[in-house]
Amino acid sequence: MLLRRAATCVALWALTLALTGTGQTLPNLEFASLNLAGNPGFEALNEDGWPAGWSMPETAFMLSTLSPRDGRFCLRWTNSDPEHYVRCATGLSLQAGKRYDLEAWVVTEGLAGEGGGATVRIEWVGKDGKVLGGVNPAGLTGTSDGWKRLRITTDPIPKNVESASLICVVPKGCTGAAFWDDILVRPYYPPLVTGMVTDAYQHTTAGGTVLVKAGLNLPDWELAPDTVIAELSVLDSRGGVVCTAPPAKLEATEVVFSLDTAPLPVGEFQLSCDVRNPDGTKSGKASCGLVRVTELRERMVRIDGSNRLLVSGEPFFPLGVWWNEVNPWLLETYCKGPFNCIVLPGSRPAAQFDMVAARGLKIICSLQDFYAGGKDCPAALRSEADEQSVLEAVVTALRDKPAVLAWQLAHQPAPELLPRVAAHREWVEKLDSSRPLWVVAGRADELPLFVSQADVLGLGTYPVPQSPCGDVLRDTLLALKSGLGCRAVWMLPQAFDWAAYKTDPKEKKNCRAPTLEEMRSMAWQSIAAGATGLIFWSWQDLWKMDRTVAEGGQALSREPFADRWRDLCQVADEIRRYVPVLTSLEPYIAPDEVDLSPAVALRSHGKDGQTYIFAVNSRNEPTTGRLHFKGNPTVTVEFGKADPPSRQGQIYLSFAPLEVKVLRLSVPPSTAAAVLPTAIAPADQPVQQ
Structure with missing residues (x-):
């Protein structure tokens, strides 16, 4: 049993790496077979005949010999009372600051109810016994088609953790049956080579130099840039090597190649990046496509070199809200707000798209529902074999509508879906290569998996009220890092109350909607970090909380839609005011000295001879800082609390918790030529972290 489980562990790791489009050689087999979960297959029994090390609930859970995935036994849960709730747990030894992979195989039979389904959980507590x-x-619900693998990676374990548990659980409110087997917990070991991109839009070039970039995790593998060999290979359609290139830059977190594509013939190629240590015991690989054409064609919509969206050649900052479906009277309310677009599922009738277009709004069409087995996939999509025909029919029907701005290829896809996401990208690009593709990942650490499949990356970070609002700044920076400077980032700020997704009244009581100040700060954190579009989540959730549970809604006490909508519109209107600045590539004055807290994000743009500085305090506590500019500019505080006047180029800043500031700087004409640099794209400006 132990040998079989070790082999399974290695196979699962290899599967994960294959799905990422990368191949990695593990540092040692000892790590590959490591499992921190005690008695993970429930095979070792104590004197009571119960799995050793696991708690023994009096009801619901039992040891089962009914079709275990491996070995003789598995763990079974059966329940007919939705009010009954128990968990089966075992202790777990975790190290502060480390991250861990958690995997488990689960089967469900007739599992009904709300709350997420049968799953496995790692939970940690402090010295006082409080869950941290x-x-x-x-989780899984319904009747699953055989054993399904569930997987997640933890964030770094906090320093104040006293103990941890591994738990098999089904949420309260559920009935039916569930089974667990072959649980795996091990230290998270990131791929040596992560995502790979080029600076050629949609990997298409008409010749000239193309920058090829791949993300690296050398420190995690105890490697340094001078201890590895990196090479780029250009492969033809038969896998033959056309040419190779050495790295132009090799750092701990990134390798860059400069590829002259002029000698390449017209056609499709595969770019392969190989990184290894001299003896080959540690290695990694990533790949992406490249298309060589004779001439680049004009595109109605595209992403430019500064990661701005251009529509008919003009910059466009997507500012919208996520919708499930539209109707005339709700759309009338929305059109009175400051938004320029919406996200609408492609599974909705074409008439809804026409309704939105008639009101002058742009549409990001979400194709997230066209994966077989998904919660909201159309009835015609019965299996993976149906995906291409159903997806192509939708794209063909909508691609000629000028209001369609972009295609959202996937929304929070599991890593296992990567091959299908890649297939969907290929199908959509063949039907419509004139619009960018957007992938919204479920977690920041999953973004590199999908970077080669997207022109735009996205992430929904929803911290209120359980986590700090500053998580948004962290995740936006991670999204930008994942794109290696070659991918736009459109973030999904939180506008909703988590109670809209909870069924237990106790859990609902612990939830609340973000305040106006929190919502403003989270939106501007994304912008200041470098996001070039915002889609707030979500329209339907604002309405869910407008009614109590007794009235058919989700609120314990009503949260009037009008109040929440007013706050959201205020935040969006403040952003809309500065869209012409945020999309400008005019020169700006750069500070020569920066003294700011890591919690403050800073972004600068030039517009009409003025410099605009957008600064955001991401923490819920006050902070101060200082900027120095040559030329003694005149400073006007356009938004936020006014600070003491600048003196001799010194600007002293005082931030309230989560405060947003917008400063406008003017330089005397006599010194402007000496102070204003040549045009610098906002993406080139370092963000203070």
Whole structure:
């Protein structure tokens, strides 16, 4: 049993790496077979005949010999009372600051109810016994088609953790049956080579130099840039090597190649990046496509070199809200707000798209529902074999509508879906290569998996009220890092109350909607970090909380839609005011000295001879800082609390918790030529972290 489980562990790791489009050689087999979960297959029994090390609930859980995935036994849960709730747990030894992979195989039979389904969870507590946090993958409901693998990676374990537990659990409110087997917990070991991109839009070039970039995790593998060999290979359609290139830059977190594509013939190629240590015991690989054409064609919509969206050649900052479906009277309310677009599922009738277009709004069409087995996939999509025909029919029907701005290829896809996301990208690009593709990942650490499949990356970070608002700044920076400077980032700020997704009244009581100040700060954190579009989540959730549970809604006490909508519109209107600045590539004055807290994000743009500085305090506590500019500019505080006047180029800043500031700087004409640099794209400006 132990040998079989070790082999399974290695196979699962290899599967994960294959799905990422990368190949990695593990540092040692000892790590590959390591499992921190005690008695993970429930095979070792104590004197009571119960799995050794696991708690023994009096009801619901039992040891089962009914079709275990491996070995003789598995763990079974059966329940007919939705009010009954128990968990089966075992202790777990975790190290502060480390991250861990959690995997489990689960089967469900007739599992009904709300709350997420059967899952496995890691939970940690402090010295006082209070639960400090935990993670679990999305659970299974209904009747699953055989054993399904659930997987998630923890964030770094906090320093104040006293103990941790591994828990098999089904949420309260559920009935039916569930089974667990072959649980795996091990230290998280990131791929040596992560995502790979080029600076050629949609990997298409008409010749000239193309920058090829791949993310690296050398420190995690105890490697340094001078201890590895990196090479780029250009492969033809038969896998033959056309040419190779050495790195132009090799750092701990990134390798860059400069590829002259002029000698390449017209056609499709595969770019392969190989990184290894001299003896080959540690290695990694990533790949992406490249298309050589004779001439680049004009595109109605595209992403430019500064990661701005251009529509008919003009910059466009997507500012919208996520919708499930539209109707005339709700759309009338929305059109009175400051937004320029919406996200609408492609599974909705074409008439809804026409309704939105008639009101002058742009549409990001979400194709997230066209994966077989998904919660909201159309009835015609019965299996993976149906995906291409159903997806192509939708794209063909909508691609000629000028209001369609972009295609959202996937929304929070599991890593296992990567091959299908890649297939969907290929199908959509063949039907419509004139619009960018957007992938919204479920977690920041999953973004590199999908970077080669997207022109735009996205992430929904929803911290209120359980986590700090500053998580948004962290995740936006991670999204930008994942794109290696070659991918736009459109973030999904939180506008909703988590109670809209909870069924237990006790859990609902612990939730609340973000305040106006929190919502403003989270939106501007994304912008200041470098996001070039914002889609707030979500329209339907604002309405869910407008009614109590007794009235058919989700609120314990009503949260009037009008109040929440007013706050959201205020935040969006403040952003809309500065869209012409945020999309400008005019020169700006750069500070020569920066003294700011890591909690403050800073972004600068030039517009009409003025410099605009957008600064955001991401923490819920006051902070101060200082900027120095040559030329003694005149400073006007356009938004936020006014600070003491600048003196001799010194600007002293005082931030309230979560405060947003917008400063406008003017330089005397006599010194402007000496102070204003040549045009610098906002993406080139370092963000203070």
